[in-house]
Amino acid sequence: xxxxxxxxxxxxxxxxxxxxGGDFMFDLEQTTPALAKVKPALPDPHTxxxxxxxFVVIVDGLRLDRSYELPFLDELRRxxxxxxxQSHYPTWSRPNYVSILTGVPPTASGVRTNHHSTPxxxxxxxxxxxxxxxxxxxxxxxxxxxxxxxxxxxxxxxxETEDLDIDAMEDPLSTEAVHAADAPLQSPFDDARxxxxxxxxxxxxxxxxxxxxxxxxxxxxxxxxxxxxxGGDSKEYREAAEIADRALARALGRVDLSQDAIVITADHGHxxxxxHGGLEPEVLTVPLILAGAGVxxxxxxxxxxxxxxxxxxxxxxxxxxxxxxxxxxxxxxxxLSPQDxxxxxxxxxxxxxxxxxxxAGAQARAQVDVLQARALRIALVVGGxxxxxxxxWVLVKRHVMKFDWRVLIVSVPAFFVVYYxxxxxxxxxxxxxxxxxxxxxxLVMAKYGLGAMVVQLCAxxxxxxxxxxxxxxxxxxxxxxxxxxxxxxIPAGLVWAFxxxxxxxxxxxxxxxxxxxxEVAVACAAIDVALTLFVEVIIFAAxxxxxxxxxxx
Numbered sequence: 093x094x095x096x097x098x099x100x101x102x103x104x105x106x107x108x109x110x111x112x113g114g115d116f117m118f119d120l121e122q123t124t125p126a127l128a129k130v131k132p133a134l135p136d137p138h139t140x141x142x143x144x145x146x147f148v149v150i151v152d153g154l155r156l157d158r159s160y161e162l163p164f165l166d167e168l169r170r171x172x173x174x175x176x177x178q179s180h181y182p183t184w185s186r187p188n189y190v191s192i193l194t195g196v197p198p199t200a201s202g203v204r205t206n207h208h209s210t211p212x213x214x215x216x217x218x219x220x221x222x223x224x225x226x227x228x229x230x231x232x233x234x235x236x237x238x239x240x241x242x243x244x245x246x247x248x249x250x251x252e253t254e255d256l257d258i259d260a261m262e263d264p265l266s267t268e269a270v271h272a273a274d275a276p277l278q279s280p281f282d283d284a285r286x287x288x289x290x291x292x293x294x295x296x297x298x299x300x301x302x303x304x305x306x307x308x309x310x311x312x313x314x315x316x317x318x319x320x321x322x323g324g325d326s327k328e329y330r331e332a333a334e335i336a337d338r339a340l341a342r343a344l345g346r347v348d349l350s351q352d353a354i355v356i357t358a359d360h361g362h363x364x365x366x367x368h369g370g371l372e373p374e375v376l377t378v379p380l381i382l383a384g385a386g387v388x389x390x391x392x393x394x395x396x397x398x399x400x401x402x403x404x405x406x407x408x409x410x411x412x413x414x415x416x417x418x419x420x421x422x423x424x425x426x427x428l429s430p431q432d433x434x435x436x437x438x439x440x441x442x443x444x445x446x447x448x449x450x451x452a453g454a455q456a457r458a459q460v461d462v463l464q465a466r467a468l469r470i471a472l473v474v475g476g477x478x479x480x481x482x483x484x485w486v487l488v489k490r491h492v493m494k495f496d497w498r499v500l501i502v503s504v505p506a507f508f509v510v511y512y513x514x515x516x517x518x519x520x521x522x523x524x525x526x527x528x529x530x531x532x533x534x535l536v537m538a539k540y541g542l543g544a545m546v547v548q549l550c551a552x553x554x555x556x557x558x559x560x561x562x563x564x565x566x567x568x569x570x571x572x573x574x575x576x577x578x579x580x581x582i583p584a585g586l587v588w589a590f591x592x593x594x595x596x597x598x599x600x601x602x603x604x605x606x607x608x609x610x611e612v613a614v615a616c617a618a619i620d621v622a623l624t625l626f627v628e629v630i631i632f633a634a635x636x637x638x639x640x641x642x643x644x645x
Contacts, residue, residue, distance in 0.1 A: 094492040095566060095625045098573045102618035105581055109614030112588070113534035116608045119593035122202025123210050126454035132215035132415020133446040137435035141410030142386025142427060143353040147301070147308045147344060148217070148405055150192060151336055151379075152185060152234065153316025153368070155324055155361025158333050159379040164341035168354060172383025173425050177396040179360045182524055182598060183368045183375050185316065188359035188398055189237065193217050193309065195402035195417020199598050200451055207532070209259045211242040215414040217402050218280035219243075221307040224411040227282045229305035231296040231343070234313035235286040238279045245276045281309070297343025306409065310343070312336045316362075320529040324362030324374060353384035353408050357401060369524035370601045382425055391425045407436055418447055458596035469589035477582055484574055493574060494567040502555040503572050507548035507617055508579065514540040515609055522605045533608045541616030545623075548576075552624045562632045573621040580617035584610045 151159075156176050159165055179188050180197040186206050187198035194214045198204045201214060218228045218241060230237055239258035256277075283305060285296035293312060300308055318332035344354060358378035360368045368375045380396055386408045393400075399419030406413040407421050407428070420440045423433040487493035518540065519526040526536060552572055556565055587610050591599060599607060 094487055094490075094570050095573070095629055098570060098577070099622045099625050102573065102577055102621045105577065106615040106618035106622075109581075109584055109611045109618075110534075112584075113537065113608045113611035113615065114532075115593075116534060116611065117205045117207050117532055120204040120595050120598065121208050121210075122204075122594065124213065125200060125202035126450050127196060127200055127416040127447060128202070128213040130446075130450055133443045134215075134220075134412045134415045135439040135442040136412045137407075137432070137439035139407060139410060139428065139432040139435055141408075143351070143384060143408045145306050145308065145347075145352040146405050146408050147310065147347065147352065147354045148192070148401070149310045149340060149344075149354065149356040150189065150312070151315055151333075151340075151356065151358050152311060152313045153319045153360060153362055154333060154336070154358040154379065155374050156377045156379050157374070158324065158330060158361075159358075159381075162333060162337035164337045164345070165356065165379070165381060168356065168381050168383040171349065172354075172387045172389055173381065173391050173393075175380045175391075175393050175396060175425070176377055177357055177380040177393075177398055177400070179358075179376050179378055179398055181371055181376075181601070182604065183360040183370065184527075185359050186236065186240065189240065189311075190214070191398040192357065192359065192401050193241070193414075195399045195414050195419040197397075197399050197418060200418060200447075204595075204598055208240075209257045211256060211258060212240055215416045216241055216280065217307060217405055217414055218309075220406055220411050220414055221409065222280075222282075224409070226306040226409065226411075227304060228280065228307045228309075229283040229285075229300045229303060230281045230309045230311070231285040231287065231293065231300045232311035232313070233286075233288045233293045234311055235288070237309065237311055238281055238284040238286075241280040242277050243280055245278050291339075294339045294342040297339070298346075301344055301347055307405070310340075312339065314339075315358075317529065319362035319368075320366050323364055323366035325364035326366075329362065329366075347384070349384035351385050353382065353386050355401065355405060355408075356381040357398065359398070363520060363525050365520065367520065367523075367525040367527055369527055369604075370520070372520075372523065372525060375525055386427050388425055388427050393422050393424055396422055403436075403440060413440065413443060415443060416447060417443065420444075455596060462592060462596070465592040466589055469585075469592060473582070473585035473589050476585065477578070480574075480578055480581075487570065487574075491563075492567055493570040494564060495571045495575075496568050499555045499568050500572060500575055503548065503552040504575050504579065506551035507544045507576065507620060508613070510547045511541055511544035511613060511616070512609075514543060515605065519605065522602050524601055524604045526605070533605065534612055537609050537612035538616070541612055545616050545620045548620050549623055549627075553627070562635050566629070566632050569625055573625055576617050576621055577614075580610070580614045584614045587611070 180191050182204055184206050186208050187203045190201045190203045190212055191197050194216045196214050221228045287293050287296040297310055315332045315336050318329045322328040357380050361375045362368055363372055400422050402417050403413035403419050403421040421436040423436055587607050591607055
């Protein structure tokens with residue numbers, strides 16, 4: 093009965109922890125961040141327009157060192173600016189599409205992972221261009237951009253977009269698709285071309301480039317796909333970069349750089365083994381290439397970030413920067429007069445004063461809520477640990493649980509040593525860059541947990557062999573179960589207490605991995621406990637039956 097009670101306790105913990113681990117990445121997201129609740133600050137610096145048209149190109153997943161020796165990109169470098177920019181943590185795609193097009197990093201945009209599935213209600217380059225009476229277009233082999241920035245036709249009904257699932261729109265039978273004709277939504281682009289077939293991007297990009305849209309956003313996804321499949325050090329990754337370069341040459345080769353400007357960057361890089369999300373230099377540092385009208389050839393920026401691109405592109409088009417942005421105009425890269433550069437700097441400071449004040453207020457209010465939740469949760473964790481200790485004392489007194497340290501030392505550490513060793517080695521040193529494309533941290537942890545469960549089960553069976561009577565063996569198995577559950581549940585409880593959802597900030601890379609890891613560890617440890625005790629109960633019952641009936645025979 094004690095063994096079965098521990099199985100039930102473990103099952104409850106497994107379900108709770110498994111759900112928490114599964115929800116973790118979704119809990120990171122914010123549908124309506126603090127900045128989206130205020131009107132954008134739009135100080136107009138009244139600087140002249142530098143370029144007739146601006147092409148913003150995002151080569152998804154292209155890291156800096158692999159962006160060289162590509163003919164088209166290198167030609168643009170020779171004619172313009174060859175520098176670099178820093179991506180923003182977490183270095184995943186959707187968060188940094190938003191960084192580039194709104195000037196708001198993931199910590200403030202609420203878009204923290206590739207699982208963000210609601211339209212971004214932040215002021216963007218597309219909003220500013222349309223507000224200035226300009227036409228906006230996009231071309232991509234990855235169709236998320238238009239969906240990510242959907243806007244309500246009636247601003248008074250903006251709250252209706254908070255419940256939209258932009259990923260469900262890919263399903264032609266989804267509610268969003270069935271009711272599309274009546275949906276009060278509009279694209280941020282006047283012309284959005286999605287061309288996922290081979291050569292489709294070049295065709296769509298060339299058509300857009302031949303049109304009259306003053307702001308064009310292009311997204312190429314092939315390099316990122318190769319990085320995930322083969323790694324950033326692979327031949328396939330290099331070939332994908334060369335293919336992307338040729339595609340851009342076909343799409344933009346006829347752009348008149350005497351009147352128009354091209355800005356090329358990436359949302360993140362890739363580790364040598366493939367993956368991104370963390371703070372590795374090869375993931376964080378991306379190319380930044382500018383060429384054409386309004387660009388100062390040979391200029392360099394020593395402190396450029398992706399959030400700086402939105403105000404810089406806005407300066408090229410002579411319009412205010414997106415009003416929720418936290419970046420600055422890279423005036424050192426542009427052909428601005430000293431007076432115009434100062435005007436842009438003053439406008440940036442006015443905007444940043446507002447956005448930083450909004451964020452500081454939101455963080456202060458959130459901190460109060462976090463501290464209150466933390467105090468209550470710590471009390472619950474401590475209370476639960478004391479109750480577990482009392483339960484163990486009772487079971488020991490009743491001789492249904494026996495702590496044999498020789499058995500525990502062999503069996504209990506097996507799961508945790510193997511589990512965390514796998515995360516540290518295969519998981520690229522506890523970095524969120526361990527994720528595959530569109531992956532989920534908890535699912536990756538579960539794969540490592542499965543291997544650790546097998547090792548722990550074998551270790552327990554080996555440690556329990558020849559352990560005296562059947563009752564003593566089951567009592568020692570109960571001790572293994574209790575100790576394993578406590579070693580998994582207490583850290584998970586402390587993480588639950590110290591990092592309560594919703595997450596106003598983003599946990600550091602180590603914690604971004606460890607939070608779901610300890611939650612999944614509870615689920616895996618509980619399943620392992622259940623399997624161990626299930627086997628022991630069967631052995632106990634089978635041998636007891638055999639002794640009884642064997643004696644009668």
